[in-house]
Amino acid sequence: MTDVVIRAENLGKRYRIGERERYLALRDVLSRGLKASARMFGRRETRASRDYSHIWALKDVSFEIRQGEVVGVIGRNGAGKSTLLKLLARVTKPTSGFAEIHGRMGTLLEVGTGFHPELTGRENVFLSGAILGMSKTEIQRKFHEIVAFAEVEKFIDTPLKHHSTGMQMRLAFAVAAHLEPEILLVDEVLAVGDQRFQDKCLWKMGQVQKQGRTILFVSHSMGAVQRLCSRVLVIDHGRIRKDSDPTIAIAGYLGENVDGSYSANASPRCPTITEAAIRCRHGSLVLSIEFKSPFPLTPPVLGFVMYDAIGTPIFGTNTRLEPPPAELPASSAGHIEAVIPMGSFRPQRYFFSLWLGDQFSDYCSLEKVLQIDLHDGRFLALSPQVIGSLSLPVRWSYATQSGNHQLHGEEDSALALPRGGENRSLDA
Numbered sequence: 144m145t146d147v148v149i150r151a152e153n154l155g156k157r158y159r160i161g162e163r164e165r166y167l168a169l170r171d172v173l174s175r176g177l178k179a180s181a182r183m184f185g186r187r188e189t190r191a192s193r194d195y196s197h198i199w200a201l202k203d204v205s206f207e208i209r210q211g212e213v214v215g216v217i218g219r220n221g222a223g224k225s226t227l228l229k230l231l232a233r234v235t236k237p238t239s240g241f242a243e244i245h246g247r248m249g250t251l252l253e254v255g256t257g258f259h260p261e262l263t264g265r266e267n268v269f270l271s272g273a274i275l276g277m278s279k280t281e282i283q284r285k286f287h288e289i290v291a292f293a294e295v296e297k298f299i300d301t302p303l304k305h306h307s308t309g310m311q312m313r314l315a316f317a318v319a320a321h322l323e324p325e326i327l328l329v330d331e332v333l334a335v336g337d338q339r340f341q342d343k344c345l346w347k348m349g350q351v352q353k354q355g356r357t358i359l360f361v362s363h364s365m366g367a368v369q370r371l372c373s374r375v376l377v378i379d380h381g382r383i384r385k386d387s388d389p390t391i392a393i394a395g396y397l398g399e400n401v402d403g404s405y406s407a408n409a410s411p412r413c414p415t416i417t418e419a420a421i422r423c424r425h426g427s428l429v430l431s432i433e434f435k436s437p438f439p440l441t442p443p444v445l446g447f448v449m450y451d452a453i454g455t456p457i458f459g460t461n462t463r464l465e466p467p468p469a470e471l472p473a474s475s476a477g478h479i480e481a482v483i484p485m486g487s488f489r490p491q492r493y494f495f496s497l498w499l500g501d502q503f504s505d506y507c508s509l510e511k512v513l514q515i516d517l518h519d520g521r522f523l524a525l526s527p528q529v530i531g532s533l534s535l536p537v538r539w540s541y542a543t544q545s546g547n548h549q550l551h552g553e554e555d556s557a558l559a560l561p562r563g564g565e566n567r568s569l570d571a
Contacts, residue, residue: 148326148357149208149231153240155381156226160196200226201381204240210325213348213358215372215389217365217396223381224361228252228330231359246325246357249275251316260304264295264314267303271318285321292347293317294340313340320347327351330361345371365393365453394452394492401494401514409435414443414506416499421513428483428515432497435476440501442471445479450494450511451532463502489534490518 293313375392377385414436446461495513
């Protein structure tokens with residue numbers, strides 16, 4: 144017996160631009176039957192009625208997900224992520240291909256799906272639970288646990304239209320999470336909640352996964368995907384571009400069209416970073432930029448923020464906050480270089496955002512415009528999710544009945560990237 148619980152083969156969905164998708168009632172079926180009969184007796188559609196533009200929201204998507212896997216789905220807005228979940232949830236029908244689902248499925252595709260604003264929170268719990276497939280007895284048994292998780296006890300008998308969006312989201316997630324499904328589909332619902340509740344939701348989904356259940360998780364939060372998922376699908380223009388380990392998939396997704404250098408034309412109106420590069424040199428990272436300005440910068444100020452492989456900022460500074468030993472002269476063009484010791488950074492992919500200004504103002508900002516891959520061959524089996532981005536000079540010791548014993552006698556025995564010699568770059 145196979146343990147594959149979701150299988151998609153050549154799955155596709157095509158939409159006609161400008162047309163709303165309709166869900167058929169009996170009168171629609173009868174109407175279409177009459178129109179078909181009319182065409183059989185010689186009535187023809189005009190060309191205008193047939194000439195529409197179409198777009199494939201999803202095309203030729205094939206994959207398998209096994210029981211117990213937590214799979215993240217990432218991609219830019221409009222890439223097809225939500226369409227994929229709607230097809231799997233049977234909310235909409237595919238244009239091509241098919242998907243097989245084996246097991247009880249719970250879905251949370253939009254905030255408050257299945258909720259009615261005129262009903263109270265209590266009534267909506269029973270309504271939403273019934274829509275998701277829970278029996279009345281099951282809802283009654285889990286009702287207090289659902290309400291406690293959502294933290295809406297004081298408002299549970301208040302009409303839902305008086306609840307905030309965050310309260311509705313918490314209640315909707317609580318109902319779906321307590322359905323105890325074998326498969327849970329979650330589409331970017333965590334974006335509405337505060338950080339504490341997001342952590343609570345991630346913890347709950349982690350508990351669902353530990354029980355051997357399957358989760359398909361769509362999110363723009365790379366940190367949440369890295370924390371929760373064991374595998375990631377990257378969707379772009381309706382197709383799966385990558386299916387791999389979270390760290391590799393996220394780093395590749397964030398690093399699209401980004402490399403170790405950047406160039407741009409100078410602006411006649413505003414100070415501009417015209418060239419930028421990040422390189423390894425003698426055990427350090429060297430960040431260098433060229434700038435031009437239509438007026439002298441007094442003095443020019445360069446700032447940067449360094450991010451890890453999943454886009455979390457780990458370090459940043461600027462020459463306004465930490466001035467160089469020699470004050471930079473006022474200038475309308477020039478070169479600025481920053482040397483960053485590599486000894487504290489784990490081997491992985493890093494991104495850099497840059498900005499240019501002067502003593503009082505910021506003028507030019509470039510978001511994650513540079514990237515570099517560090518590698519020394521020792522930590523490839525460990526995920527940055529486990530070991531983090533920094534390698535600090537930790538000293539270990541332990542105590543026994545015979546006294547204290549130091550595990551590492553020298554500070555430089557701490558694990559770190561080489562402080563000198565050759566530094567190599569890693570393929571993406």
